Amino acid sequence: MGLATVDVVIPAYRPDQTTAELLQMLQKQTYPISNILIINTGEENWDESLIRGMHNAEVFHITKAEFDHAAARNMGAGFSNADYLVFMTQDAVPADENLILHLLMHFEDPAVKAVYGRQLPRKDCRIPEGFVRSYNYPPESHVRTLEDLPKYGIKSFFCSNVCAAYDADLFRELHGFSTPAIFNEDMVYAGQLLHRGYSVAYAADAEVYHSHNYSAMQQFHRNFDNGVSQAMHPELFDGLSATGEGKKLVRYVTHHLHRIHRPYLIPGFYWQCLMRFLGFRLGKRYQTLPEGLIRRFSMNPSFWNYHAGDDSLT
Numbered sequence: 092m093g094l095a096t097v098d099v100v101i102p103a104y105r106p107d108q109t110t111a112e113l114l115q116m117l118q119k120q121t122y123p124i125s126n127i128l129i130i131n132t133g134e135e136n137w138d139e140s141l142i143r144g145m146h147n148a149e150v151f152h153i154t155k156a157e158f159d160h161a162a163a164r165n166m167g168a169g170f171s172n173a174d175y176l177v178f179m180t181q182d183a184v185p186a187d188e189n190l191i192l193h194l195l196m197h198f199e200d201p202a203v204k205a206v207y208g209r210q211l212p213r214k215d216c217r218i219p220e221g222f223v224r225s226y227n228y229p230p231e232s233h234v235r236t237l238e239d240l241p242k243y244g245i246k247s248f249f250c251s252n253v254c255a256a257y258d259a260d261l262f263r264e265l266h267g268f269s270t271p272a273i274f275n276e277d278m279v280y281a282g283q284l285l286h287r288g289y290s291v292a293y294a295a296d297a298e299v300y301h302s303h304n305y306s307a308m309q310q311f312h313r314n315f316d317n318g319v320s321q322a323m324h325p326e327l328f329d330g331l332s333a334t335g336e337g338k339k340l341v342r343y344v345t346h347h348l349h350r351i352h353r354p355y356l357i358p359g360f361y362w363q364c365l366m367r368f369l370g371f372r373l374g375k376r377y378q379t380l381p382e383g384l385i386r387r388f389s390m391n392p393s394f395w396n397y398h399a400g401d402d403s404l405t
Contacts, residue, residue: 094123095174095175095195096125096172096173096174096175097122097123097124097125097173097174097175097176097177097191097195097256098124098125098126098127098128098171098173098175098176098177098259099117099124099126099127099128099176099177099178099179099191100128100129100130100164100167100168100171100176100177100178100179101113101127101128101129101130101167101178101179101180101181102129102130102131102132102158102160102163102164102167102180102181103129103130103131103132103137103150103181104131104132104133104136104158104181105133105136106131106136106137106138106141106181109181109182109184110141110181110182111141112184113179113181113182113183113184113185114127114141114142114145114148116184116185116188116190117185118145119188120185120188120189120190120191120192121188121189121191121192122189122191122192122195124147124177124191125147125173126147126148126149126170126171126173127142127145127147127148127149128149128151128167128170128171129142129148129149129150129151129167130151130153130163130164130166130167131150131151131152131153132152132153132154132155132157132158132163133152133154133155134152137150137152149170151166151167151170153166155393156393156396156397158393159270159271159272159394159397160252160268160272160273160274160276161267161268161269161270161271161272161276162268162270162271162272164178164252164267164268164276165266165267165268165270168259168262168263168267171259173259174258174259174260175195175198175256175257175258175259176256176257176259176262177191177194177254177255177256177257178252178254178255178256178257178277179252179253179254179299180252180253180254180301182301183210183253183254183299183300183301184299184300184301185298185299186211186298186299186300187298189296189297190208190254190297190298190299191256193208193294193296193297194206194208194254194255194256194294194297195256196294197232197234197256197292197294198256198258200234200290200292202236202288202289202290203234203258203289203290203291203292204257204258204261204284204289204290204291205250205255205256205257205258205280205281205284205289205291205292206255206256206257206291206292206293206294206297207249207250207251207252207253207254207255207256207277207291207292207293207294208251208253208254208255208294208297208298208299209228209230209293209294209295209296209297209298209299210224210227210228210251210253210254210298210299210300210301210302211224211228211298211299211300211301211302212224212225212300212302213300213301213302215304216302216304217304218348218351218353218356219344219348219356219359219360219363220302220303220304220305221302222343222344222347222348223340223344224302226339226340226343226344227249227340228293228295229295230295231295232292232293232294232295232296233292233293234290234291234292234293235247235248235249235285235290235291235292235293236285236289236290237285237286237288240285240331244331244332244333244335244336245328245331245332245333245336246336247285248278248279248281248282248285248291248327249278249281249291249293250277250278250280250281250291251277252276252277253299253301254297254299254301255277257280261284261289265280265283267280268280269283269324271394271397272320273316273319273320273323273389273391273394274313274316274317274319274320274391275317275320275321276320278320279320279324279327282324282327282328283327286327305363307362307363307366308366309390310363310366310367310370311366311367311369311370311388312370312388312389312390313367313370313390314366314367314368314369314370314371314374315370315371315373315374315377315388315389315390316374316389316390316391317370317371317374318370318371318372318373318374318375318376318377319374319375319377319389320374321374321375322374322375322376322377322378333371337364337367337368340364341361341364344360345357345360348360370388373388374388382395
């Protein structure tokens, strides 16, 4: 039996130098990658020099109207015949040459059907956001099953397509990520896996550099879409509160800001948390809001141009 094959799927929009660093690191991986499949939004935004000389990289262009967080990734998966699919975002850079190897090692457990990696803060990451990263992506690996739901709640469904690997056969059998998806296509899929009796693994040794310095309003918009995505899937998220997990995160970051003698950063962090909370709560109730407000609150207003009136959203 030969080595299992793996393809990497990357949605792209206005790729930049970070994308170039990602692609260069993928070429250096110790575990061979069969294909790098890039789903690029807007041909006019693409720089062909990004993949010049890369024999295993291919680009497929779509329009902005065709982009959907789930549909674009499903499209990339449709071009693959590999045993495993690794999804990454264009701004996640592998920390070393063993990223793919460390992801795939967790599939040695036959119950594991999805594995996501650890996100490390970039050099320019603000201090509070760095602690948020360390809370959500600790140095210890773990595996979650449906039995963990009473203990970890909504955190049991956590998975991130910033860097995540999937058993491709099962992915195809389940027809990929649920569409349409404004956000959280990864968590929805992970929840479906757990409800089918499978496991989701967190690989702390599979590391990528990835972080954002969002403003408070950007946090509001992002978490509004988060709330919308959960409201669209009541079969998974109804009865699961994110409030308890949010309180733990606030306590964790507050403690560490005091520990490093940066208490002056706490008010700004609390303001961001408040905007996250408000955005999420409004997103969960998006069906009660006027369409104009929904578009103003969303980080992805173009999503509503193509899915307004879609019965699957209500």
